[in-house]
Amino acid sequence: MTLTGVIPRELGNLTFLVSLDLGRNNFHGNLRQEMAHLHRLKFFDLSVNSFSGEVRSWFGVLHQLQVLNLGNNSFTGSIPRSFSIMSTLDTLNLKFNSREGQITKVIGSLINLRELNLGGNKLVGFIPTSLSNASRLETLEISYNSLEGNIP
Template sequence: MALTGVIPYELGDLTFLVSLDLGSNKFHGNLPQEMAHLHRLMFLDLIFNSFSGEAPSWVGFLHQLQVLNLGNNGFTSSIPSSFSNISKLETSNLKFNSIEDQIPKVIGSLIHLKVLNLRGNKLVGFIPISLSNVSRLETMEISYNSLQGNIPEGIGNLHDMKVLSIQVNQLTGSISFTIFNISRIEVIALAINSLS
């Protein structure tokens, strides 16, 4: 039986908490701002719930966070630029929400990031060139959005990349030959775009 209800603001009082997993339940509503007080938190998993409201900007105060899993909820608005403050972040999963606007350029400052999953949102604009700076990136999953423009040539510099999935967007231009520099690549998914 799944847990239900909203997350109480008192959760923010548990300032020694390092791991919080509430995934695969039936929680709903907005996440309380008081969760910004969880300064020791390293692992936050809220996947498969019914949370709503704007993607929480207070996550930027969780400087120890390594895993952020907010996928399969109802978060809206844009990806907060404050995410760039989570300098130790290794996994960022926001898949299957209703997040709009562009992928912020500041994501390129997350030098420890290995997994970026933004699949199935409402993202528009270009793939930021700054992603080429995330040298440890292994999975870039940004398919099923409305991204436009070219695939940045700098992606070919991401030599640890294993999964590059940008299918079902509105990308144009040619496929950069720099992709063939990624010797460890296992999955390339570019289908249903307007590439030539």
């Protein structure tokens, strides 16, 4: 829809939302803390925008989230430790962001994860052995990084 600007604070008041797709717009800036109030969300798509800053730890309070698509933005930093309690997360897409560093061990805590896309970042080092805990993983996309070693 080519919506532009920052996400308004008031969006956090829509606590009844189960699905929120703001993908393929021109939103920018950091994600607001008020979005943590959307605790019923199962599907959350913010892909193909210009969001920046770190992936926020408040995503961890979205306990019903099944799909989180943050691909094609400018997010930095690692996956927060709070993600480890997202037991229903099925799909995590962080492709083509500005993430640097190693793949965090938190990935192994996402035991119901079926699809993980970290391609097109600036990740380095080894794939953590904790990834083998994600025994339901069907799709792993890690191309266009600087990773080395074996897949656990």
